[in-house]
Amino acid sequence: MKAGKIQIVIVGGGAAGLELAAKLGRRYGRKHHDIILVDRTRTHIWKPLLHEVATGSLDANMDEVGYRSHCHRWGYRYFYGSLASIDRTARQVHLAPVNDDKGNEVVAAHVIRYDYLVLAYGSVTNDFGTPGVADNCTFLDSHKQADAFRDRLLDQCLRVSRAMTASPSDNARVRIAIVGGGATGVELAAELFNAAEALGYYGLEVFDGSRLEVTLIEAGPRILPALPERLAAAAHHELEALGVRVLTDTQVTASTAQGMDTRQGEVITADLQVWAAGVKAVPIAGGLDGLELARSGQVVVRPTLQSITDERIFAMGDCAFCLLPGEERPVPPRAQAAHQMADVVFDNLKRLMTDKAPVPFVYKDHGSLVSLSRFSTVGSLMGNLVGGKLAVEGRLARFIYLSLYRMHLIAIHGWIKGAALITVGHVNRIVRPRLKLH
Structure with a gap:
């Protein structure tokens, strides 16, 4: 040096x-x-x-x-x-x-x-010191943790599929409890149903979203507090239409090997538990x-x-x-x-x-977007062009949501390689399998 x-x-x-x-x-x-x-x-x-x-x-x-x-x-x-x-x-x-x-x-x-x-x-x-969370729940902070959850999810889906094949009348379910009604918890809940539907293409012909039992638990009065109430309500309705049980004003007091204990006294049985509440x-x-x-x-x-x-x-x-x-x-x-x-x-x-004084940071809130997988996208955008705040849903919101990642690619790779990777991403959506199963 x-x-x-x-x-x-x-x-x-x-x-x-x-x-x-x-x-x-x-x-x-x-x-x-x-x-x-x-x-x-x-x-x-x-x-x-x-x-x-x-x-x-x-x-x-x-x-x-x-x-x-x-x-x-x-x-x-x-x-x-x-x-x-x-x-x-x-x-x-x-x-x-x-x-x-x-x-x-x-x-x-x-x-x-x-x-x-x-x-x-x-x-x-942040598990806020809740008993049992560190031992029984999955966090989604890293690639490694996400991979581990995917492996456990596929194992549970295979278990249920085999049980149904052996006995068509079997009422087996993959039960998943997600704590945290912010963007991560909501997006994961919706994406699970997208994955469940896709599994039918890869050997689990008798398995679909009807075999998922997903519970989303939020301690606050509503999910997605960063979004306007109307959009949060729309996301809530969309999740319930998919089959998600959405619980608000519900605080988890402990996690056990069997599931979640709530302050209201309910035990939410779960094969897989995800903690996505706070950082x-x-x-x-x-x-x-x-x-x-x-x-x-x-x-x-x-x-x-x-x-x-x-x-x-x-x-x-x-x-x-x-x-x-x-x-x-x-x-x-x-x-x-x-x-x-x-x-x-x-x-x-x-x-x-260069011996110049540093300048202050000015945060510009451009709004929030939440993707409910391929089913829907909701959000709010902020800016002078729309006079402050604009609610967006559907295809437009999905396009803007995907654009955020494209902007990140360009920021770390530059315009030429970033644009090339965006193009490759579009091609891969066609030629790659819908799910990663290994």
């Missing part, structure tokens, strides 16, 4: 981290700067797609991005590892050792210096050397997205607690917020390296 290089370390290769690494790499390259991306996995997949991976509707191996090939293309370096702690005085990040599935060390613990540090390590599902920042074992944290574990940042404790450290995406002036709530943990934050951190790093 040549002396004098400015070293920028980004911890976390999610939507915000990977977009920032690509932007910095394109802008500066390796001559005078050393851009380093650290992530605890080897590949990136857009987190809003994990519910499709979990049902087999999406083959993540076709849509994920390998960090090593991506960094070679865009002029940054990639380190495989997870953040253990930081040393703000020495300006160093300490990475934990990486072990294989047998416990053998693959990468030793090591230290990376930084001139500027960007924390973008994301969030994990918290990924916990860092060794701490963050005195950086101020919110109760959720997020790094508290200034409007410029710099830590209020250390101006050389930025935080963005789900691990950042950003309460902008005049707002009552912090910027929500959404993909659109992560994308916008990556743009501002990129600009502010450029400004700091």
Whole structure:
């Protein structure tokens, strides 16, 4: 490493981290700067797609991005590892050792210096300490967890299919309980029925959506609180039409091997349990050397997205607690917020390296969209062109929903490769199997 290089370390290769690494790499390259991306996995997949991976509707191996090939293309370096702690005085990040599935060390613990540090390590599902959840429920925070759920789902579907074949009068069901009526829980509930219908094409001729028993449990008064009430009600009606039992104002008090216990005294029997209620920042074992944290574990940042404790450290995406002036709530943990934050951190790093003052982040809420698989899409869009808020449903909403992922592809791959991948995606929808079954 040549002396004098400015070293920028980004911890976390999610939507915000990977977009920032690509932007910095394109802008500066390796001559005078050393851009380093650290992530605890080897590949990136857009987190809003994990519910499709979990049902087999999406083959993540076709849509994920390998960090090593991506960094070679865009002029940054990639380190495989997870953040253990930081040393703000020495300006160093300490990475934990990486072990294989047998416990053998693959990468030793090591230290990376930084001139500027960007924390973008994301969030994990928050079980709020509910008894039994960690042992009995599946979370959908990673590709690995989504794959594990898909395997268990297919096993349960096969079990029911065999029981029906042996005895046509058998009333066997695949019972699934999903806690959390936000976008993840709602989208997963709908996608399960899409997958169930598709299984008939792949050897489970006697299995269909009628054999699914899906319960969606929400502690609040309605599902999809981020959407206008009319659209949330439309989604509620669509789910019930599919066969989902939707429970609102229902708090889960415990998870057992048999299912969910509710405060109302009901036991919701389930073969598979998914917890998708709330998020918290990924916990860092060794701490963050005195950086101020919110109760959720997020790094508290200034409007410029710099830590209020250390101006050389930025935080963005789900691990950042950003309460902008005049707002009552912090910027929500959404993909659109992560994308916008990556743009501002990129600009502010450029400004700091040229002795200019950083600019504040302005969050532009473009609305929310929720896909009910191929059955429907609902959402609200915000912007000056529509005078504030526009409700969208059906084909238009589905087109806009898919466009969000296309924008992400272009942000991390550039226009040429991004457009090529979008085209390939359209072709794959025709030639690839409807479900990933292995």
